[in-house]
Amino acid sequence: MTDATELRTRTKELLAAHPPATTERLDFLRARFDAGLAWVHYPQGLGGLGVSRSLQAVVDAELAAAGAPDNDPRRIGIGLGMAAPTILQYGTEEQKRRLLRPLWTGEEVWCQLFSEPGAGSDLAALGTRAVREGEGWVVDGQKVWTSSAHLARWAILIARTDPDLPKHRGITYFVCDMTDPGVEVRPLRQITGEAEFNEVFLTGVRIPDSRRLGEIGDGWRVAQTTLNNERVAIGGTPIPREGGMIGKIAGTWRERPDLRTHDLHQRLLGLWVEAEVARLTGVRLRQQLVAGQPGPEGAGVKLNFARLNQEISGLEVELLGEEGLLYDDWTMRRPELVDFTGREAGYRYLRSKGNSIEGGTSEVLLNIVAERVLGLPAEPRTDKDVAWKDLAR
Numbered sequence: 001m002t003d004a005t006e007l008r009t010r011t012k013e014l015l016a017a018h019p020p021a022t023t024e025r026l027d028f029l030r031a032r033f034d035a036g037l038a039w040v041h042y043p044q045g046l047g048g049l050g051v052s053r054s055l056q057a058v059v060d061a062e063l064a065a066a067g068a069p070d071n072d073p074r075r076i077g078i079g080l081g082m083a084a085p086t087i088l089q090y091g092t093e094e095q096k097r098r099l100l101r102p103l104w105t106g107e108e109v110w111c112q113l114f115s116e117p118g119a120g121s122d123l124a125a126l127g128t129r130a131v132r133e134g135e136g137w138v139v140d141g142q143k144v145w146t147s148s149a150h151l152a153r154w155a156i157l158i159a160r161t162d163p164d165l166p167k168h169r170g171i172t173y174f175v176c177d178m179t180d181p182g183v184e185v186r187p188l189r190q191i192t193g194e195a196e197f198n199e200v201f202l203t204g205v206r207i208p209d210s211r212r213l214g215e216i217g218d219g220w221r222v223a224q225t226t227l228n229n230e231r232v233a234i235g236g237t238p239i240p241r242e243g244g245m246i247g248k249i250a251g252t253w254r255e256r257p258d259l260r261t262h263d264l265h266q267r268l269l270g271l272w273v274e275a276e277v278a279r280l281t282g283v284r285l286r287q288q289l290v291a292g293q294p295g296p297e298g299a300g301v302k303l304n305f306a307r308l309n310q311e312i313s314g315l316e317v318e319l320l321g322e323e324g325l326l327y328d329d330w331t332m333r334r335p336e337l338v339d340f341t342g343r344e345a346g347y348r349y350l351r352s353k354g355n356s357i358e359g360g361t362s363e364v365l366l367n368i369v370a371e372r373v374l375g376l377p378a379e380p381r382t383d384k385d386v387a388w389k390d391l392a393r
Contacts, residue, residue, distance in 0.1 A: 002040075002051045004058045011037060011062040020068040029071055029105040032063075038071075038104045042088065046100050054287070071106045074337045078148060079103040079110035081233025083156050086226045090173070090214040099154070099175070111152035112230075113143040113176060113200055114223070118393060120145070121361050124167045124220060125391065128202065130159035130174065136208040137161075137174070139182075142201050145358065149185045149198035150334050152178045156226060157207075158219045163389040170388060171219035175211040182206070191350045193330035196338060227360065231298035232285060234305060234359040239279060245309050245348060246275035248341055249316040259319050268319075271312050278304050299360065299368040306355035306362055309340075313349040320345055 018031045032038055033047045037059045042048025063070075073080055080103070087099055102108040119126040128141025139159055149155070155176040162170030176183070182205040187195030214222040242250055253260065253268060278301070285301055317324035327346040340348055356362040370376040383391055 002049050002055070004055060007037075007040065007049075007051075007055055007058045008062055010035060011059050015063075015066050015068065020066055025069045026105060026107070028069055030101070032068075033101050033104055037063075039084075042100075046088070046096055047104055071104060074339075076103070076106045076109055077233060077337075078112055079108070079154075082112060082226050082230045083110045083154070085229045086156065086173075086213060086222060087175075089225055090222050092210075094210070095175070095213070103154075108153040109148055109151045111146050111149045111155045111178070112226070113146060113149075113155045113157040113202075114226075115145045116142060117144050121364050123223075124171070125388075125393075126158060126160060126171070127393075128157075128159045129163075130161050130172060130207070132161070133206075136206055137172075137212075139174070139176070139202045139205040139207055142199065144197075144199045145188070146185075146198045146200050147196060147358070148336075149178065149200050150187065150195075151336060154178060155200075156213075158223050160388065161219075162217055164387050165217070166385055167383065167388045167391065168220045170217055171223070172216050173213045173219035173222040174207050175213060176202075176205065176207055177211075180205055180207075187332075187334055189332060191353065192347060194333045194335055196335050228298055230359050231302040231365070234302050238282065238286065241276065241279065242272075243279070244275070245312045245316075245340060245352075246272055248345070248348070249312055249319065252316065252319060252345075259321070264315070264319055267315055271308065271315060274304075275308055275312070278308060297373060299365040300373065302359055303362055303365040303369065306352075309348075309352040309355045313345070313352045316345045317349045324349070 014032060014035050014037060018028050020028060023031075036044055036047065036049040038047035039053075040048050040051050040056050040059060041053040043050050071080075084100060084103055087096060087103075091099070099108075103110060113128075114123060114126075116126050116128060126141075128139065128143065130137040130139045137159075139157070141159065143157075146155075155178055157174045157176040158171050159174060160170055161172040164170070178185070182203045184201040184203070185198050186201070188197040188199055189195045190197060249268065250272065253265075281304075282301055285297060288297075324345050326344065327350075328344055338351065340351065360368075367379065371378050
């Protein structure tokens with residue numbers, strides 16, 4: 001049984017063999033993965049040691065104290081938070097060994113090909129087709145709102161393999177090589193001026209059956225693992241007290257007494273308390289993950305994350321008055337990550353509008369909380385048993 005003491009010993013051995021000051025960043029990350037100290041709850045040989053997830057904090061603290069490099073988790077969040085747990089649960093041994101190491105080190109960036117122009121909130125209505133041909137599949141369709149598609153080597157993809165079945169069935173889950181012929185990525189310019197999102201066109205893309213995750217037609221169940229992890233990754237990211245958006249406005253409040261009013265003070269106090277409650281709820285949720293995979297409770301965390309970000313950024317712009325209307329740069333860029341705290345208030349205000357759409361719309365998440373967490377009656381669904389090909393579109 002590996003305990004905290006042994007993990008500290010293993011971490012010190014890693015640091016002694018690969019001193020951060022003299023070891024190339026990528027070499028250190030690869031060595032950390034091979035030592036089982038990447039995500040300690042994963043199996044041996046796959047970046048872990050098969051121990052409790054709670055022990056990861058022991059490793060992280062030792063490495064941080066030694067000045068060791070991290071894997072830039074904000075840049076590879078889709079791979080870490082969504083693709084990796086899905087591959088771990090449904091992938092073959094060959095898939096796990098090929099994909100997980102470069103995913104964790106950041107050598108290969110991942111994106112998510114789920115949403116479509118006609119299947120966003122109702123994701124199960126997706127129309128991208130995957131047709132069996134020999135030992136593989138030929139995929140045609142269009143995906144949208146794809147973060148990091150312009151950087152990605154791999155994508156997690158769901159496509160319809162049997163249109164004769166109802167929409168939640170007949171879907172299969174694949175790993176798509178974004179460098180393959182027939183994959184075209186086009187930027188989607190946002191209200192911020194940047195093109196962090198993309199639309200992706202798939203035309204005759206050939207995917208070998210060896211890149212299928214899960215059984216044929218079982219893609220919706222596999223996708224639930226991805227989506228549940230996605231909501232926790234977005235809304236449950238660990239932050240210190242007064243971290244994130246609330247920290248920016250609290251800092252402005254302390255530094256600029258000339259902007260203060262009694263009304264703004266009362267509203268700021270209310271949002272500060274809500275942000276702290278949300279932070280502690282995220283801590284509790286991550287503790288629950290020690291016992292297994294995330295469930296529908298993550299929908300509530302992500303729902304609150306979107307609402308708070310929008311309310312806090314709105315109050316920040318109001319606090320700053322005319323200054324809050326300024327915006328530094330409308331240049332069309334294709335960034336590698338979203339930096340909420342490194343830009344000005346105007347950027348936070350505009351970018352937070354997307355929080356209630358990405359990772360599941362707030363309307364859909366409200367339904368999930370109502371039905372799967374609170375146990376309220378489900379909304380009537382007239383298309384549940386209708387073949388996808390017969391649905392009105």
